[in-house]
Structure formats: structure tokens, C-alpha cells
Amino acid sequence: MELYLPNFDVNEAESIITEIHVGEGDHVSRGDILISVENTKMTRDLLAEEDGYIKLFCEEFEEKKVGDLLAAIFPSKEEYEGYKKGTSGGEGTEQAEAAGVIQAEVNATKKAIALAEQLGVDIVQAAKAKGAGVIKTSDIEAYAQKQSKKAVHAPRQRINQYDRERVVIIGAGKGAEIVIDILMDDIDKYVVGLVDSFEKEFSSYSCPLLPCTADDFPDKIDRAQYDTVILSIGSTLKTMAFRNELFRKYREKEVPFTNAIAKDANIRRAVKIGVGNIIMHNCYIGTGASVGDNNIISYGLNLGHHCSVGDGNLFGPGFTTAGCVDVGNECIIMTGVQTRSFLSIGSHVVLPVGYAVKEDIPDNTIITA
Numbered sequence: 001m002e003l004y005l006p007n008f009d010v011n012e013a014e015s016i017i018t019e020i021h022v023g024e025g026d027h028v029s030r031g032d033i034l035i036s037v038e039n040t041k042m043t044r045d046l047l048a049e050e051d052g053y054i055k056l057f058c059e060e061f062e063e064k065k066v067g068d069l070l071a072a073i074f075p076s077k078e079e080y081e082g083y084k085k086g087t088s089g090g091e092g093t094e095q096a097e098a099a100g101v102i103q104a105e106v107n108a109t110k111k112a113i114a115l116a117e118q119l120g121v122d123i124v125q126a127a128k129a130k131g132a133g134v135i136k137t138s139d140i141e142a143y144a145q146k147q148s149k150k151a152v153h154a155p156r157q158r159i160n161q162y163d164r165e166r167v168v169i170i171g172a173g174k175g176a177e178i179v180i181d182i183l184m185d186d187i188d189k190y191v192v193g194l195v196d197s198f199e200k201e202f203s204s205y206s207c208p209l210l211p212c213t214a215d216d217f218p219d220k221i222d223r224a225q226y227d228t229v230i231l232s233i234g235s236t237l238k239t240m241a242f243r244n245e246l247f248r249k250y251r252e253k254e255v256p257f258t259n260a261i262a263k264d265a266n267i268r269r270a271v272k273i274g275v276g277n278i279i280m281h282n283c284y285i286g287t288g289a290s291v292g293d294n295n296i297i298s299y300g301l302n303l304g305h306h307c308s309v310g311d312g313n314l315f316g317p318g319f320t321t322a323g324c325v326d327v328g329n330e331c332i333i334m335t336g337v338q339t340r341s342f343l344s345i346g347s348h349v350v351l352p353v354g355y356a357v358k359e360d361i362p363d364n365t366i367i368t369a
Contacts, residue, residue, distance in 0.1 A: 001050050003071040005064045015039045017062045028054050035070055053080035108135035115140045165189040166227045167258055170214050172196035175232035182260040192226055218253040228258035234296050234314055244312040244330055247294045
């Protein structure tokens with residue numbers, strides 16, 4: 001059995017080997033975790049599909065392309081030893097060459113080999129041009145510049161999982177899809193799992209469902225397995241109440257929260273933003289505004305300059321305020337609501353689709369039409 005790097009995402013051709021869980025020649029069993037890999041969007045554990053003795057064709061923190069051979073499993077110790085001695089009918093040599101293990105033509109660093117491949121440089125010719133010595137990335141760049149007579153850009157440096165914020169999303173419904181989509185654009189964060197009290201499957205994105213419910217997550221999942229969480233729950237009075245209850249419970253247990261902010265959100269200077277907020281695409285938050293904690297801010301919102309928003313609110317698409325508007329806590333402001341300047345909307349307020357706010361609205365006001 002050969003283990004090749006799968007294609008996790010059509011937009012990602014490379015992944016980094018972040019951890020190898022077995023040793024060279026170890027006996028492995030079907031279902032064992034062999035290798036952990038990561039691209040800019042997510043991490044994956046690659047499992048053994050059969051029992052046997054493993055030969056590794058990769059190293060930790062090495063970058064591999066989709067289809068590259070990472071390991072081979074031999075059903076018996078004799079076949080593994082035979083491969084090592086070159087008695088496997090040449091198959092082992094072909095595997096090693098496919099894995100990039102044999103580099104007899106040139107003496108080059110791994111980074112130089114990777115850069116040559118990225119730039120389309122013939123590394124053998126680059127070595128001949130240099131003469132004696134080990135080929136380094138600077139040699140590849142110099143050779144490429146000479147051949148193409150144009151600037152060569154250094155390869156983009158990836159951030160490995162130990163430098164990125166590991167996020168758990170609480171809720172595995174459609175709201176989680178929105179949060180995942182936002183976080184996939186954030187190179188400083190990646191999703192390590194989902195938690196849901198009811199959902200048993202989550203097929204839109206390949207993220208694991210953690211073995212717990214939303215209620216017992218803080219007690220069942222070791223804090224070492226994640227850095228922060230964010231709640232994706234909330235679209236009605238009932239689910240927003242549950243969301244706010246969970247937020248308070250998690251804060252009492254000192255669970256750290258993060259924000260999911262779309263990369264095209266236009267957040268101006270001197271804006272203050274708390275934690276646990278979801279800020280969707282094409283939102284505008286004006287100069288000097290402040291946003292509290294645990295808010296869901298839907299796409300197309302326009303929050304004017306020096307406005308203030310409390311905690312635990314749900315704002316529908318296209319909510320628009322003028323400047324200096326205050327909104328309290330745990331409100332549900334539906335799609336297309338608009339306000340004039342210098343107004344106050346209290347806490348626990350519900351406003352219907354398209355409502356025009358022309359005067360202050362006191363706490364606990366529910367307008368249905």
C-alpha cells in the first residue's frame with residue numbers, strides 16, 4: 001500500500017508535513033494515524049488503510065504536492081527489509097525517486113529544490129552554472145534572473161500550525177459554514193473542529209465533529225487541543241438566547257474567544273471590537289465606533305461613525321445607521337432596518353424587516369410590523 005498526499009482543496013496544490021506519528025520501519029495497524037499535514041486552510045490526519053511495516057518518504061515540516069508519495073506499507077517484515085536492500089524488483093527505487101528521496105544529480109538544499117520547481121528552473125543546469133558547492137535558494141534566484149532577465153520573487157512563506165490560532169466552532173449548521181468560509185481567508189487561523197449538540201454530520205466542509213456537546217465542551221475537550229472558540233449559533237429569539245447563555249457559561253469557565261471578520265469588511269480607524277463577533281462580508285464600521293462581544297453582524301451592514309453596539313446582538317443583512325447611534329444588548333435587528341443620527345435603541349429590542357427608526361426605542365420593545 002502506498003500513501004500519497006490527497007487533494008484536500010482544489011485551490012491548494014501543496015501541504016506541509018506537520019507531524020509524523022510513527023517511526024521508520026514501525027509496525028502499524030489499520031486506522032492508525034501516520035502523518036499530519038496542513039495547508040493554508042486546514043489540517044488533516046492521514047491514516048493507515050492496512051496493517052504492515054512502514055517506509056517513510058517525507059520529513060516533518062517538508063512541503064509536498066498533491067500526489068506525492070509520503071509512505072509505503074509492506075505486509076511483512078521480510079518485504080520491508082527486502083525493499084531496504086533493493087530486492088523488491090526495482091519498485092522501491094521508483095517509489096523513492098517519486099518521493100524526491102534520490103537527488104544524485106545535484107547537491108542542493110531542500111529549499112533550493114522546492115524553489116527551482118516553483119520557478120521552473122532546471123536545477124541541473126543551475127548547478128552547472130554555479131560549479132562546485134551546494135546549490136542554495138540564492139543560486140536558484142540568480143540563475144532564474146539571468147535566464148529570464150526579470151525579478152524573481154521569493155516563495156510565499158507558509159505559517160505552520162504551531163504559529164496559527166486553532167479555532168473550534170460551536171455549532172455545525174449553516175452558520176458554521178459562514179464562519180468557516182470567513183476563517184478560510186484568515187492565514188493566522190484555522191479550524192480544528194466543530195461542536196454541536198444535535199448535528200451528527202457536517203458535509204459541506206471537511207472539519208471533524210468533536211466528541212462532545214455544546215454544553216459539555218469546556219469540560220470534555222482538553223484546552224491544549226485548541227486556542228480559541230467562536231459560536232456560530234443564532235438566527236432566532238430562541239437560538240440567540242442559547243448563544244448568549246453559552247457565551248456567558250464559557251466566559252465563566254475562562255474559555256478564550258476569537259472573532260471571525262471577513263477580509264473585505266471595511267473597518268475604519270479608532271474602532272473598538274470585543275471578542276466572539278462574526279462580521280460578515282461587505283460590512284462597513286465607521287470611525288470611532290465600538291462593537292461589544294458575541295455579536296452576529298450580517299453582510300452589508302453599515303454602522304456609522306461613533307456608533308456603539310453592546311453584546312449578543314443579531315443584525316440582519318443591510319442594517320444601516322447614521323452616525324452616533326447606540327444599540328444595547330441582545331437585540332434582533334432584522335434585514336434592512338435604518339436609523340437616523342443620535343438615536344438610542346435599548347436592550348432586548350426586536351425590529352422587523354425594513355423598519356425605519358426615527359426616535360429612541362426603549363428596552364424590551366418588540367415591533368412585529
